[in-house]
Amino acid sequence: MNILIPHKWLLEHLDTKATEAEIQKYVSLCGPSVERIYQIEGESVYDMEITTNRVDSMSVRGIAREAAVILEQFDVRAKLIPSKIIRNVKIDVSPSQMLPLPKINNDPKLSKRLICVVLSGVKRNETPDWMAKRLKQTGQNVHDAVIDITNYITHELGHPCHAFDYDKLMKTGGEINVVEAKKGEYFSTLDGETFTTVGGEVVFKNGLDQIIDLPSIKGTANTSIDDSTKNVLLLLESIMAEKVRFASMTHAIRTIAAQLMEKNVDPNLAEDVLLRGIELYKELTDAKVASKIYDQFPGKKAPNTVEVTLTRINEYLGIDITMEKVVSILKQLECRVKVENLKTADSNKKTAGANKAAGANKVAGAKNANDLITVYPPTFRPDIEIPADVIEEVARIYGYHNFPSVLMDTPIPTHRQKGVDFTIENRIKRHLSSIGLQEIYSYSMVSEEIALKTDSLENHLKLNNPLTDDRVYMRLSLIPSLEEILDQNPQTPELSVFEIANVYPVVKDSLPNEKLHFSIVSTLPYREVRGIIESLMLKLFVENFNIDIALGSENENIGVITATNSTEKIPVVLGAIKVQDNGRTVAEMEFAKLLSVVKTHPKYQPIPKTAYMVEDMTFTLEPKTLVGDLMTTILKLSPMVTDVKLKNQYNENFSFTITYHDDAKNISAEDVEPIRKQVAQVLNSIYKAKLVGEV
C-alpha cells in the first residue's frame, strides 16, 4: 500500500540536509520505493509504496527511521531525532473531578493489548492550520481537532487509535467486553451504515450485549464523537491481525486502520501513540487528563531470535562481506546482535573464501560456532523471522546496486519437458503469418452465448466471480472467438486468422483437461483454406495428410483431418474442418495430435535419373463426384502414375495433370497409352466420368 509523507513533517523526525531528490533516490534503492514527489499545499510530499511485510514503515516516523539508516550508507548525514514524547503523564484534575475508566474485560486471545485514558472537557476547536495542511497533504479530510488528532497521530506514528464519546459509553453501562460476535448481530458504523455480523468478528460489547465498536477497523455510531461530546476515551487496542482481516474483508470495511492492523502493527507502539494523543488533546482541545492510563498488555512478546551464519549470508550474496559490516548494518536497524568473536569470524571467513575458490564443495548453511550470528530484531520488525530475512536486511542496506552482476556457472539442465514443442509452435506461427494469415490472441473466457456455440453450459468451466458478462466460461473451442474477430473486422472482407491456445474440458473433481488447440478461420474458399493447411503440413513434413468427409454426420460440409503418426506410422485424427453456412471455412486441430505427426526433417527421395511424362486429361463429372477420391483412384491405377493434380475446373469439366514416371527407364508414349486408356475406363465405370476428347 502507498503512503504520502510530507517532507517537512518527515524532517521533524529526521535530522538531515538531504534534498528531496536524494531522499527519493537513495531510499528507493535500499528501502521503500519513493514513486513520485508531489507538490501539495506548496510543499514536497513523497508518494511511497510500502510492502505488506513492513507495516512499521507506514508512518512518518517509520519512514524517518528507515531513511536515517539508508542515507548514511550513501554518506549523507542523517539521524533519527529522538522521540520528544512526554512520558510521565500527570492527572490534570482534582480527585473529585476524576472520571472512572470503563470496566474492561479483555480476552488475550483476541486482543494483544488494550490501552486507554479518559480526557475530560474537550473543546471542539478548529483543527489548527499546520495540522489541517498535513492532513490535506496526506489525502485525509479535515473535521475538527477532536476527531483529526486521531488521524494525525496514526499517520505520524503508525498505530491506529480511536476516540470514543466517553459519556455515551458510560451511559450504557460503562463496560468494554472484547468478544467475538455471534451470527446475526447488528452494528451501525459512525457514518450510519448498518451491518449484520456473520459470527467471529471481534467486537467491543457493553454490559447490555450491544456492539459498541468494531475495534481496529471502525467505530460504531452508538459510541462515536458527535457535536455534544465533552469527554473522550482515547483507546488503542491490538486485535489479532487475522481477526481484523476477517471482519474487514467480510464486511468490505477497508479503513486505513484495518489495512494497518491486519498486517500486525507492533503493539509496543500503542503507548507512544496514546501519549502523543494526550499531548495534542491538551494542546489543541484544552482537554484534561481525567484518569490514570489503563494498560493491559497480555500479548507482550520477547523479540524473535534468528540465528544465521556469515557463511550462509555470503552464499546468498555471492560476495565476501565482513562480520563487522553485517553486525554494523543490523545494529543500525536496531537489532541486538550476538557474535561469539568478531575477529575470529572474519579471519575464518577468509579461509572459507579460499576454499570456495579452490572449488571445495562446502555444505551450505553449516553452522560454525565462530561464524554464528544471533539476531534479536526490534519488536516493530516481526517480519524478521528466518535467516533469509536477516540476509535480506544486510543485502538491501549494503545496497543491491553494489553487487556485481555474474551469470551462473552451474550445470545447464538437459531434461526438457515432454509434450511441449515451442519450436514447432513458432514454426507454424511463422509459416502461416508469412503466407498471409493473421495470428490472433483472443480471451480464454467467453460469454454464455459464445460458449453455447460449442457445447452445453454444464460442459464448460465457469468462473465464480467474473469481471464482465462476456468473460464467464472457459472455452472449449477457439473457433467462435475467431469468428467474432472476423465479425469485428468488416473492413477486411478477405481475412484468414489463426490461434494456438488452450481449451478447458471439464474433468469431474479435478483440474480441466487443459489442452492446446490450433484453429484457422477464413473467408477464403474451401480449396484455398485447405491449400493453406496443406502447405503447412508440407513445411512440417507430415505424411499422408488427408481430409475425409465425416461419416455419420448429417452435414456434408464437415471433414475429418488425418495424417500418419511420425513414429508408429498409424493414422491419427488431427481435428476437423468445416464450411459454415456463412461461407467461412473453419478448422480446429488438437495440438498434441499435430505434434505426433510432424517431423523435423523430410526423408530425402533420390533425384530421378529418368524422364517424366506429363499429360492432361479432362473429364466431365456427375454432380457431387468426390474429386479427391477420384484422384486417388487414378494414382493407384499404376505404379507409373506418380502424381495427379487438379489443373482446373470449368462447370462440370475437370482437367487433371497426370505425371508418369518409371525409375528404370525413360518412358515413351507407347508406355503411357494403355494406362491412359485404363484411367478413362476405370473412371467411367466407378464415377461415370466421361473423358472429354479421345484417348
Place this chain on the structure above:
Amino acid sequence: MKANMITIAELKQKIAEIKSQLEADLIQNLAKEELRIKFLAKKGLFNELAKIISQVKPSDKKETGQLLNEVKTEITESIEKSTKSSSDSKNKWVDLTAPGIKPKTGHMHPVSQAMEEITQIFERIGFSRSRYPEVDWDWYVFESLNMPKNHPARDEWETFFIDAPTDKKMGKVVLTTHTSNGQVREMERLESKPPIRMINIARCYRRQQDATHTQMFHQFEGLVIDKGINIQNLKGTLDYFAEQFYGPGTKSRIRPFHFQFTEPSLEVDFSCHICHGTGFLDDKTETPEDQRQKCKFCKSGWHEVGGAGMVHPNVLKAGGFNPDIYTGFAFGWGVERTYTLKEGLNIDDIRLLYSGDLRFLEQF
C-alpha cells in the same frame, strides 16, 4: 456499311493492342508456354482476333488475311525468341519507380513475437522453456508459494475462482494469477533434483481491466535452483536480458520489495530509453530539478517491470529441495509490459493487443 462492320484501321488498332500486350508480357519475362497459351492457343488472343474476319467488308477480307498472317508470324517468332531475348534484355527499359507487387503476407501476433524473443534470449544462457496449467490448484498458485489462505499478500492478486468443488489437499481451482504456479511444478517435474533453469511463459488472469491491465495477460517466469545460486547470478541474468531485449546500454536495477515466495524479494527496473535513466528530458544538470523538463514516460528514469528474488526456503521445501543445501532465484514479469517498453513502440493501451482489431495487428 453495317454498324458492326470493322474497318482496316480498327483492325490495325486491335493488332497494335495485341502486340503491345505481348511486349509487356515479354518484359515481365513470362514463360514461353504461358505466352503460347495466352496468344496462340485455341482460345488465345490471336484466335479471338481472327474471328474478326467475319466482320470485315468482303473487299477488305484479303488485306485482313494478310495482316492476320503477318501478326501471327510476328507473335510466334517473338515468343520463340523470348527466352533468348529475355536473357539478352539488357537494353529493355524497366520502370524502376513503379510500385512493387507484394505477395500477401500476414502477421505474427506481437505477444508471440515478444515471447519468441524472450525465449531465445534465455535459451542462450541455458534456460529451457516449460508450460504449466492456466487453470490450477490454489496449492500451486498460492499455498505452496508460502501464501497461506486469507493472507493479506493475496489481495494483490485479483483472483478469478472456478465454480468447482474444493479439494481437501489442493484447495480451490483458480485461474493462475501469475506464472509462479510453475515453480513447485517444475521442481516436481525434475524430481527435486538440480539443476533447474526454467523459463515458463503462459497466460495469466486477474480481475482487473484498464489501459494498463487486461483480464488476461502473459507472464514469463524464470526459476534457477542449484547449489551456490546467489543474488549476483540474479543480477547477471537480469542485466543480460535487459541488454539483449532493449539494446546495448540498457541498465537494470533491483530494489528491495516483498513477495511471500521470495526472500530477499526484489523489484526490477530497467532504465528508461527516453530519458536514459535520468528522469529528465533536458540535460541541464545545473538547473534546479523542479525547473527541469521531467520525463513523462517513466517514474524518475526507471520502469518497473516486475518482481524477483531468492526463492523462499518454504517454497524450496514445498518443491522437495533442502533449503540448507540449495538456493535459487526466481523472477516473473508481464510479457505485455516488458514488450511495450521497447523504444519507440508507443502502445499506450494494452487492451489493443487482445482486441483482434486488424488495423492494430497488421502493424506488427
